[in-house]
Amino acid sequence: MSEIRFFALGGLGENGKNMYVVDVDRQYFILDAGLKYPTQELYGVDEIIPNYRMLINIKDRIKGIFLTHAHEDHIGALPHILQDLNVPVYATPFTMEVIKDSLKEKNFDLDKLTLHTIDRNTIIRSGNVKLTFFSTTHSIPESVGVAIHTIDGVIVYTSDFTFVQNGDPKYQTDFSKINELAQKNVIALLTESLGSTLVQDGGIGDTLTHKINSVYANAEGRIIVSLFSSDLQKIQRIIDISLIHHKKIAIIGRRAQRIVDIAIEKGYLNIPKDALTNLRFIDEKNQNTQNNLVCLVTGNRHEPFFMLQRMCKKQDRLIHINENDTILLMTAPVPGTEKMAARTLDVLYRSDAQIKVMDKRLLSSAHATAEEIKMMINLLRPKYVIPTIGEFRHQYGVKKLALELGYTDDNIFLLDNGDSVNFNDGKDAYVAKGEIKTGDILIDGTAIGDVNDYVMRDRELLAADGVMLVIANVDPKAKKVLSDVEVITKGFVHYDDSEKSILDDVKLIFTKVADKHLQGKYVNWNEFKIEARDEVSKFIYNETKRRPITIPVIISTERN
Secondary structure: OOEEEEEEEEEEEEEEOOEEEEEEEEEEEEOOOOEEOOOOOOOOOOOEEEOOOOHHHHHHHHHEEEOOOOOHHOOHHHHHHHOOOOOEEEOOOHHHHHHHHHHHHHHOOOHOOEEEEEOOOEEEEOOOOEEEEEEEOOOOHHHHHHEOOOOOOOEEEEEEEOOOOOHHHHHHOEEEEEEEOHHHHHOEEEEEEOOOOOOOOOHHHHHHHHHHHHHHHHHHOEEEEEEEEEEHHHHHHHHHHHHHHOEEEEEOOOOOOOOHHHHHOOOOOOHHHEEEEEOOOOOOOOOOOOOOHHHHHHHOOOOOHHHHHHHHHHOOOOOOOOOOOOEEOOOOOOOOHHHHHHHHHHHOOOOOOOOEEEEEEEEEEOOOOOOHHHHHHHOOOOOEHHHEEHHHHHHHHHHHHHHHHOOOHHHOOOOOOOEEEEEOOOOEEEOOOOOOOOOOOEEEEOOEEEOOOOHHHHHHHHHHHOEEEEEEEEEEEOOOOEEEEEEEEEEOOHHHHHHHHHHHHHHHHHHHHHHHHOOOOOOOOHHHHHHHHHHHHHHHHHHHOOOOEEEEEEEEEEOO
């Protein structure tokens, strides 16, 4: 009999930031550690990671972080977490290469970390718990699911998967391993949810290949293809089609392309050396306009869009898009980049090039669709189904699918981050709402450390309503304000004709507050500043319905 508990620090009710914890008799197994990219209203924030601080108190009981594949939404938080938690990390060879690369970039000494490479046959034992792995098909090589075996039964975490059949062993689903798990008592299936609302569409891969081929056949000049650097399957497909059409291939986007470099170096991407070409910077003699050229514009998130815009505006050093080019867009916008993608299309259409946008459905992002999720549930027949990896509507989609398969509401748990499911002897389970403290850590710039809610609220106010400084020299002995009060505003817009009177009124209000606070024997500077700020803010809001950040700067000066 074991005490088993499952909870999420991120990944539920959101797209990204996946981080799940299984606790078996106070041994903690962490599944994935991902980041989420910010939307536009998070000013200056580079990435969002789960609030993992509750794990610091129990770090001696953490048996490892088990990473399922090399996408940022599953491994991106690792460099931040390892600063505080130097616990063992387990990943397949390709995932481990990508992790090591990002850790080196963050100046980690890899010799001081415990990094273990695993494969589909690895078995990890810890006390009365055993972990096994099974290969899954995803858009990146060597993706795995994790099974945690306890005395009471097995907890299976699929991570991102699909059942699309693939000839390449690095992308194949391990049905025999899944079948072995099905013979055991599967207590809970932690299945991905992102594709739960999509209908299976047979032959999507063939349709995509056919469309790409027709673009190649009709292209008269260069072909410029936008791709996400983490979608190695599509990069390989474009390379294969380019070779059939006897094209030379140039890969652009060095910084985000490190994952591509690792894939080429370690043999996960197959490109004949003689098919690759390096472009030289554009000058009078060299324009890089060879007709047999295919340029892969690779990057993360918004980078392919950004680079295409530069190429259209003739700001890029390697490619200037012209009317003979064919642009093939294979980057459906990810959450937070929709505006950038729309603006890029606008810029591209001004260039007179041939623009071919691949249908988002054809670019289906290697997530299990409704039928595939049902197939996984039917293969494993778990007692409980817990949808993970997805927004609430996706989790709800999984619930509907489980209900179709005969599950009842009692056996499906729709959770939020911080809710925990407790299993008793693998028989009954109950949910404790909000039991674990969770939240976001906002990473701003390169420094480690989070930007808290106050900072974000200030940035929002600065962006919306600007800032007002009220500066005054005060003589505490003479108990009066020296010289004129100065008011400086930045980003605070008001009507020209009223500008003078508003700022004059602000000075009067400040002087009144000053008179009140300078009357006593001692000046309480803190209270003086707070009241000055509050009174000025109140007045500005009544007059303009805006709330600029108001900062009184009071300088104590004694007149000689």
